[in-house]
């Protein structure tokens with residue numbers, strides 16, 4: 001028997017799996033083979049009782065290129081985190097009782113200013129990326145800081161450690177709105193820094209694993225000249241764009257005061273709403289803004305945990321999904337206190353139900369909520385995985401042919417075991433994995449076919 005790996009497949013993964021196939025449908029694959037090519041893409045999916053599977057298993061077992069789930073273990077797509085402020089990792093969970101202005105000026109901006117020191121940046125970012133991988137986050141979209149060198153350090157760490165990442169050097173060049181200890185020195189050097197950053201990330205040789213992102217912090221922190229310049233750079237390099245949009249009453253009103261139109265319309269006017277744009281929060285979008293998002297292919301990074309502290313309201317998630325908008329989840333480290341997309345998934349479910357049913361028991365039931373529906377578990381799973389992939393226009397977030405093998409292996413027997421007694425069907429298992437499990441149940445994580453967690 002030829003014991004070399006079968007041509008075309010670098011490795012085969014065998015086990016039961018859960019993967020979203022649409023926003024409302026999860027495929028339960030009982031005992032399947034996922035055949036991954038040398039580029040880390042799933043080239044073939046077949047049932048273990050397929051006649052061809054026997055031969056494939058024999059080849060790859062002999063060659064040592066077979067990974068098999070043990071009893072109680074299940075493959076899921078890795079999580080996609082659409083909104084992380086990497087420099088805020090050291091203050092995770094801190095000072096969330098402060099108003100946004102106080103939180104930014106007295107906690108967040110002084111911390112972000114410290115990344116002028118690339119040594120500090122390397123220390124923090126190394127720990128952050130390691131932690132997120134252990135949470136099963138195979139892709140993260142990061143805001144870095146205004147510092148070009150420290151932003152490149154984050155991109156390098158992601159490339160070296162093997163996390164799929166989209167990294168942005170932040171632009172905040174408006175002297176009147178930023179603190180004197182933390183801002184871009186001037187508009188021209190801010191834009192030059194963005195171009196330098198894009199070219200350096202492209203030069204990392206990560207094979208597309210790490211991508212640069214044009215990142216105006218938000219409209220209030222940038223001059224018109226910078227915003228227009230960033231729109232032009234995004235178009236010239238065809239790169240992703242990220243920012244914040246209509247997060248709170250304050251931010252939503254800022255654009256009206258400055259331009260006489262909404263945050264979304266203003267960002268669009270600068271060429272910043274594209275098919276590769278991801279806007280964080282978007283809680284206060286008008287229906288017209290939502291149409292603009294749908295038309296331009298701009299996605300929402302829904303950050304339910306930080307919204308509870310800073311957004312003044314709950315995102316009408318049911319309505320935005322029904323409008324066909326691209327939506328994924330963000331932890332919003334450190335406006336959110338949890339580093340796990342699992343927590344964002346759970347909080348998205350809870351807030352969606354609260355908005356639908358209402359919150360104030362002092363009101364009669366019919367007047368208590370919006371009564372326009374809430375999301376279900378399948379949709380929350382979609383948002384955490386495939387929804388994030390669609391938001392980024394990347395082939396990730398599903399265990400299916402043509403998608404990257406960005407996967408996590410969840411061990412329901414680990415850490416004392418999940419409470420899986422009297423299991424009726426695999427849906428019971430999925431419920432426990434999504435709503436009860438933690439990072440301690442992750443036995444392995446792969447990105448583009450490369451194992452990044454586990455032995």
Ligand SMILES: [Zn+2]
Nearest residue numbers: 085244280332
């Ligand atoms: Zn943010």
